[in-house]
Amino acid sequence: MASAEVAPYAKVGGLADVVGSLPKALNKLGVDARIVLPAYRMVEDQAENISPILCEFPVRINETWSKQAYIRSIQKDGLTTYLIGTDEWFQDADRSETIYRPGIDQYLFFSSAVLQLGKHVGWNPQIVHCHDWHTGFIPVMMKHSPFHQWNEMASVFTIHNLAYQGEFDLDILDRLGMGHWLFSPDFVEAYGRVNFLKAGAAFADLVTTVSPNYAREIQTPEYGARLEGLMQYLAKVGRLEGVLNGIDQSVFDPETDPNIPCHYNSSQPQGKALCKEELCRTAGFLPGPEPILGIVSRMSTQKGLDLLIDAADRLLKKNARLVVLGAGEPPILEGLHHVERRHPHQVKFFEGYHETLASLIYAGCDGFLMPSSFEPCGLGQMIAMRYGTIPIVRQTGGLKDTVEDCKTGFVFKEKSAVAFLKAIDRFLSLYEDKDRLNEMRKSVMNVDWSWDKSALTTVKLYQQVLAKRQSESIQIA
Ligand code: ADP
Ligand code: GLC
Numbered sequence: 001m002a003s004a005e006v007a008p009y010a011k012v013g014g015l016a017d018v019v020g021s022l023p024k025a026l027n028k029l030g031v032d033a034r035i036v037l038p039a040y041r042m043v044e045d046q047a048e049n050i051s052p053i054l055c056e057f058p059v060r061i062n063e064t065w066s067k068q069a070y071i072r073s074i075q076k077d078g079l080t081t082y083l084i085g086t087d088e089w090f091q092d093a094d095r096s097e098t099i100y101r102p103g104i105d106q107y108l109f110f111s112s113a114v115l116q117l118g119k120h121v122g123w124n125p126q127i128v129h130c131h132d133w134h135t136g137f138i139p140v141m142m143k144h145s146p147f148h149q150w151n152e153m154a155s156v157f158t159i160h161n162l163a164y165q166g167e168f169d170l171d172i173l174d175r176l177g178m179g180h181w182l183f184s185p186d187f188v189e190a191y192g193r194v195n196f197l198k199a200g201a202a203f204a205d206l207v208t209t210v211s212p213n214y215a216r217e218i219q220t221p222e223y224g225a226r227l228e229g230l231m232q233y234l235a236k237v238g239r240l241e242g243v244l245n246g247i248d249q250s251v252f253d254p255e256t257d258p259n260i261p262c263h264y265n266s267s268q269p270q271g272k273a274l275c276k277e278e279l280c281r282t283a284g285f286l287p288g289p290e291p292i293l294g295i296v297s298r299m300s301t302q303k304g305l306d307l308l309i310d311a312a313d314r315l316l317k318k319n320a321r322l323v324v325l326g327a328g329e330p331p332i333l334e335g336l337h338h339v340e341r342r343h344p345h346q347v348k349f350f351e352g353y354h355e356t357l358a359s360l361i362y363a364g365c366d367g368f369l370m371p372s373s374f375e376p377c378g379l380g381q382m383i384a385m386r387y388g389t390i391p392i393v394r395q396t397g398g399l400k401d402t403v404e405d406c407k408t409g410f411v412f413k414e415k416s417a418v419a420f421l422k423a424i425d426r427f428l429s430l431y432e433d434k435d436r437l438n439e440m441r442k443s444v445m446n447v448d449w450s451w452d453k454s455a456l457t458t459v460k461l462y463q464q465v466l467a468k469r470q471s472e473s474i475q476i477a
Contacts, residue, residue: 001129011096368380
C-alpha cells in the first residue's frame with residue numbers, strides 16, 4: 001500500500017488512519033500487506049523500531065533526472081512499513097502541518113521509487129494498492145514508464161476524497177519521460193490539465209472508494225467534482241466499488257487510550273464524566289452539567305463549518321458549550337475565532353493538530369458535530385461513538401451509511417443552519433432525558449467499527465482483480 005500519510009507515523013486526516021489500519025486487518029486474513037510511506041523527518045526522528053538504511057538505489061524518473069533513494073523500515077504489530085527517503089523534500093516535514101508541501105517532484109520520485117522498492121528489498125507483491133492523487137501516477141507508470149514497467153502486477157486505486165485531484169501542466173509528462181499521447185480525455189487529461197486522480201482511476205485495474213453511498217454520489221454532478229462521467233463509466237464496467245472504512249478499535253478505545261485521564265467502557269461508563277471535567281478544565285470552562293458539543297476536524301470547506309459559524313449565536317443561547325480542534329483554511333479559522341471571542345465562556349477553539357487533545361474531546365464531549373457538505377466516509381463519527389459521544393451529522397457520503405437517525409445519532413439533510421440547529425435541538429432534548437441518553441450512549445459504544453468485514457471484502461476484490469489479470473494474460477499469450 002502506497003500513501004502520503006500513514007498513522008501513527010505521519011497523519012493529517014482519515015487517510016492516515018485507514019492506511020495504518022487496513023493492512024493489519026488484511027494480514028490477519030493471510031495477506032502479506034506492507035506499507036510504503038515517504039521518510040518524513042518526523043517519522044525518522046520519532047518512530048520506534050526503525051531500521052538503519054536497508055539499501056540505496058537511484059530512482060530514474062526521466063532520461064536526465066535520477067535521484068538517489070534510501071529505504072528504511074519499521075516493524076510494528078507484525079506490520080512492515082517501508083520508508084522511502086532522499087536528501088530533499090521529506091526532510092522538511094517535521095509535524096502534521098508540514099507533511100504536504102507544494103510541488104509535484106516529491107510524488108513523482110516517491111511513486112517511481114515505490115515501483116523499484118520490491119526488487120531491492122526482495123519482495124514481490126502481486127498488487128500495488130495506491131491511495132489518493134499523490135500516488136495516482138503509479139498505475140500509469142506500471143504500464144507506460146520507460147524505466148520500470150510492472151505489467152505483471154495488478155493495481156488498485158482508492159479514492160478517499162474526489163475533491164483533491166492533483167492537477168498539473170502538460171510538461172509533467174515530459175518530466176516523467178512519458179509520451180504526450182497520454183494527454184487525452186481517455187487517459188490522464190481532464191479539463192486541459194494532467195489530472196493525477198483521474199490518471200489513477202483510469203489506469204488502475206480496480207477503483208475503490210471509502211463508503212458505498214459515496215461510490216453512488218460521485219456518479220452525480222453534485223458530488224462528482226467534474227469526474228462524474230468517468231465514475232459512471234467505471235461503475236458500469238464493474239471497476240468502481242464502495243467499501244466502508246473501519247477504524248483500529250485497539251487505538252480508539254476508551255478502555256485503554258493513554259491520552260485520557262480516566263478509562264471506561266459501555267458497561268462501566270462512569271469515567272466519561274471525569275473526562276468531561278478534565279475537558280472543562282482544559283477548555284477553561286466552569287465545571288457544570290451543561291452539554292458539551294465537540295469537533296475534531298480538518299478545517300476545510302468540505303466539513304460544513306460555515307453552517308456552524310452561521311448557527312453559533314443561536315446555538316449558544318441554548319446553554320450548550322462548544323469545543324473545537326482543528327487546523328486548515330484561514331477563513332474558517334478566523335470565523336471560529338470570532339465565535340469564540342463573542343462567547344468566551346461557552347466556546348473554546350484550539351487551533352492546530354493535537355492527538356492527545358483530540359482523544360480528550362472525543363471522550364469528554366456529549367455530542368460530536370459533523371455538518372459536512374460532503375464526506376467520503378468520515379471516521380470522526382465512528383471514533384466519537386467508540387467514546388460514547390453522540391454524533392450529529394449531515395446525511396451525506398459515509399455519514400449516511402454509518403449514523404442512524406435517533407438510534408446511533410441525529411441526522412439532518414438540508415445544507416442549512418436551521419436544519420443543523422433542529423438536529424442539535426433533538427440531541428439537546430435527549431440530553432435532558434438521562435435514561436434515553438445513557439441508552440443511546442451504550443448502544444453507540446457497542447457498534448462494531450472494526451475492519452473485519454471490509455477487510456474481507458477487500459481480499460475478495462483483490463482476488464477478483466488477480467483472476468481478471470490472469471485471464472487477460474492467458475488471452476494475450
Ligand atoms: P478527513 O480524513 O476528511 O480529515 P475523517 O473523519 O475521515 O476526516 O478523519 C479525520 C481523522 O483525523 C480522525 O482520526 C480525527 O480524529 C483526526 N483529526 C482531524 N483533525 C485533527 C486535529 N486537529 N488534531 C488531531 N486529530 C485530528
Ligand atoms: C478523506 C475523507 C474522509 C474519509 C478519509 C479516510 O480524507 O475526507 O471522509 O473518512 O479520507 O478514507
